[in-house]
Amino acid sequence: MLLSLDFESDIPIYMQIRNQIILGISSGKLLAGEKLPTIRSLAEEIGVNSMTVNKAYQLLKQEGFITTDRRNGAMVKSVIKSGGMTKELEDKLCLLVSEAKLNGVSAEEFIASSKRFFEEG
Amino acid sequence: MLLSLDFESDIPIYMQIRNQIILGISSGKLLAGEKLPTIRSLAEEIGVNSMTVNKAYQLLKQEGFITTDRRNGAMVKSVIKSGGMTKELEDKLCLLVSEAKLNGVSAEEFIASSKRFFEEG
Amino acid sequence: MLLSLDFESDIPIYMQIRNQIILGISSGKLLAGEKLPTIRSLAEEIGVNSMTVNKAYQLLKQEGFITTDRRNGAMVKSVIKSGGMTKELEDKLCLLVSEAKLNGVSAEEFIASSKRFFEEG
């Protein structure tokens, strides 16, 4: 369970932790039902305040990606949602496509990267 | 030049303005070389402080999407960059794909939306 | 951390702060890795608005001379760039040499001053 954090990034640390865990689940490094480290141990490991890790876990729980149990700590949720493209995802994708277009990325290039990330990570 | 802002969003207003302008350029609503509203007029129109609009313009300028001519104010840059997928875009896409996967979005669905945004907006 | 500002100068205050910090780093008064004062404390010390100091720090960060750690505030960057004479530096130097020439400064005098500043400050 090694997360790579950038303390100089403009992305809040709790969000970076949340993102890394999502990437872990998506790529299969974190399996459904697997136990996540306790807040305290993870906080020590990556050298941040435990409040920060707590905030990341709360966010992941609220988004439905993990569950928290008083006895077992946090674990990856087994059930995958089937909501399809939500409004929020659509908005994010639309903005990202626009940014890519303005950077001269072709649709083919963008889709190729998307496919790769769907398969690999 | 009507922007839809959400003052209760956790996305800063200056960033929402920046995003909306990028969407406008990408979708062709704002043409290359077209003059953007002055800072003051846009600020008045959407009911925010002029420094907030200023911050959005500064950001867009720094990102290379608009230029500011000392005589004429800001205008959409005509030259489109040809950098292809940057590290930053790849990271954003990778995270977005992961979020989509965890929401049960299929690769086909994701790519279909991408194509649509590339064509329409 | 005492900066000498001239409030009647036509150089903006945020630029003066930026210049003084660059002089401090260059002369060794500010060591690599050293913590800079917080925005608020520096603003109070020199009697300007905190947004003015913020602007100076943002500029220095953008230029790569300092970094801002979300936990510890701003600090002097340890890595010195190795880009050599950039186009911007060349332009500035060319103009400065021309101004010196028109003021009757000899090449020897100019170079002697340059050497001194390279060694001392």
Add this chain to the structure above:
Amino acid sequence: MLLSLDFESDIPIYMQIRNQIILGISSGKLLAGEKLPTIRSLAEEIGVNSMTVNKAYQLLKQEGFITTDRRNGAMVKSVIKSGGMTKELEDKLCLLVSEAKLNGVSAEEFIASSKRFFEEG
């Protein structure tokens, strides 16, 4: 008399005009006693307001680099000042050296460029 102006630069246009004329005098393209274009003709040629050219001429006159005569317009001053390094020049050079140092420029490199500009331009 062709000046290269950058209307997107953060340097005011009148200052760019002033700089270009100084470069012209220093490099010998503009000879002592030579007549400068009239304010109106220069303004038309480079497409700026004549007030802007006027400001540049006023500044050059105040700095002692040109003289203005009601009948003959402006001309390059023949007398070269012999003040040596002024406080202002020293300050500018000190800051420029510091910026160069932080960019990894060596003293030799800096001096070599200085010599070149003293000889050529």
Add this chain to the structure above:
DNA sequence: GTGGTCTAGACCACT
């Protein structure tokens, strides 16, 4: 307690 964001003014430099 830190920086990030925002406001409602104001003055000035520039064109």
Add this chain to the structure above:
DNA sequence: GTGGTCTAGACCACG
């Protein structure tokens, strides 16, 4: 009339 700069507050997100 434009953007650039600055002020004196304020609130919030972050850690």
